[in-house]
Amino acid sequence: MREVAALAGVSLKTVSRVVNREPGVSPDVTARVERAVTQLGYRHNLAASNLRRGHGRSAMVGALLQDVSNSFSASLLRSLEDAARDRDVAIVASSLDEEPARERSLVEGLVRRRVDGLLLMPATERHDYLADDLRSGLPIVFVDRRPNGVDTDSVTVDNAGGSRMAVDHLLAHGHRRIAFLGDLPTIQTARTRHEGFLAALRDAGVESDPAVEATSLRSPDDAIAALTLLLDSANPPTAVFAARNSLAIGAIRALHHRGVAGQVALVGFDDFPLADIVDPPLTVVKQNVAMIGFEVAKRLFARIDGDTSAPQHVVLTPELVVRGSGEIRPEQ
């Protein structure tokens, strides 16, 4: 900038004015400065500008997701991006992979970078460690999981209710022995879905059997292994509830491997792009990701714009999408 000023024969401040399109600079000076800018290839430095100007504003928001390469996280990221675009806010995205330590260090990194806000799909169980940052005014919106130990905005779906829908659907089709495939019980969402599963059975007067419940499944392969074991057991389930999309995918594979794809009912939690053309088409409890993303972005930017009302907890209701796999009846 110094060089531009020298080349154009003006002061630093005048270059600043031209670069920021401030009014009150004569046309010929503006032209001279602009010529110097292009000639020298000068680029405005946003970091320095923000340092001087805003009190800590960086025009960036952080997005800490479970895994940016899974479709749920990626879609959320995309929704946030669409909302951020209009405001020229950049998004710093990272994956947590359910690792609490990583969440802590990434939050720390984003705070050091002075992001204007944070979208968090937490991997940690307790969130007290965020209290200082929240108190100092950093907007944080939780997504998919509720904050625990601090109070701040969240957007979640009714996971227990969703599980209930799935189970009720299977019960209505005559199933009494329903397998459960779930993720780590330390993950809030996974736990709630399991609880919903158990509650639905209990309310229907059906006895649950831990023998057909597999948890701590992290990947499709885990689900394949677990379900294969169940199918080969003496008293196999007639239906399966897979409480996460990647587990449903594993379940589909396992059913195919065992050649019972059309005979054992399957309902998944969380839709995914091709669920309608797998064989048989997968019945799922669907979370409206676009809606979640929209709500998250709305809350986050409202806070950034100074909304200081009490924290809101938006809970969206999932929806059962009937496609075929969940309507298979048990063999007589």
Added chain:
Amino acid sequence: MREVAALAGVSLKTVSRVVNREPGVSPDVTARVERAVTQLGYRHNLAASNLRRGHGRSAMVGALLQDVSNSFSASLLRSLEDAARDRDVAIVASSLDEEPARERSLVEGLVRRRVDGLLLMPATERHDYLADDLRSGLPIVFVDRRPNGVDTDSVTVDNAGGSRMAVDHLLAHGHRRIAFLGDLPTIQTARTRHEGFLAALRDAGVESDPAVEATSLRSPDDAIAALTLLLDSANPPTAVFAARNSLAIGAIRALHHRGVAGQVALVGFDDFPLADIVDPPLTVVKQNVAMIGFEVAKRLFARIDGDTSAPQHVVLTPELVVRGSGEIRPEQ
């Protein structure tokens, strides 16, 4: 920081030393400063630090992808992230949606933010506009598409060769009337795949027919519409080559709608997570996304670390994955 210094009764510089773990500070002073830091909730400001220190380094890299919510882009992003994590480099991610104007403005934004490097899956046709930034030392690695008008690193797959594999495979199974579904011809990748398709037919002495070639398809729905039209025509194709994964998905849907899912052969370009359990399982030309991501990250960080050798153009060879849909023979 000023407040911390005051509370601890030391100078600014000493606080700086403690915060940066510089040697030569006595233990009791260190302790006093650290107490003040936690007491005041002081957070180190990376932007200011980088401003003073590095000559423009920001510990961020930009990733401009086609669409962070599609599986190809998302996986690339994830690979980059894994490489960046060790170095405490943050990733600023954005989607271009094949809009040249957006590419330009986002690049501008990232340059203003002084990112240390750029991963670019370009939406523009010519890239001369990057010359200034490249000359001034900004590392840019192109992915999926080659730079045009400037010379800088790139990692691509052999798209023409991939198309050829697909077509040869279909020809070998007896097909002579093969439909082509492709994206906008303005997209380099899409164009090259189409050229590979035509070349493979020509080399086999099979006459191509523009009547069964549909381009400028942007979405699965476009592919459904186009393929449905072809299937309903007087002389329908016996096989389909869908030159992008979302178009293959549309094709599968169209084949199902028309009830010919097991009768018309289909090969897709680019694998996706569930291609093995759709009905029939989809034969694809697969790009090894993890490998692409790995190569991109390697190039980018090598440049950031000062590698000034001549630009490299890594071309990876795709691979035909046979699953069933591509091995259907034409009806007699």
Added chain:
DNA sequence: TCGTCCTTTGACAACGATGTCACGATCACG
């Protein structure tokens, strides 16, 4: 006792930019 060296600490300028204010020139008006 004095000079020297080492350790620990602080004063100051600078990174790249902008808000504040003041200055000189121009202009309209009575």
Added chain:
DNA sequence: CGTGATCGTGACATCGTTGTCAAAGGACGA
């Protein structure tokens, strides 16, 4: 022609840090 308002421009301090250099104090040997 003097006065005050208006316009265009620049000097300077400052945002939050850190590199440089020097100073204070103690340890040690001669």
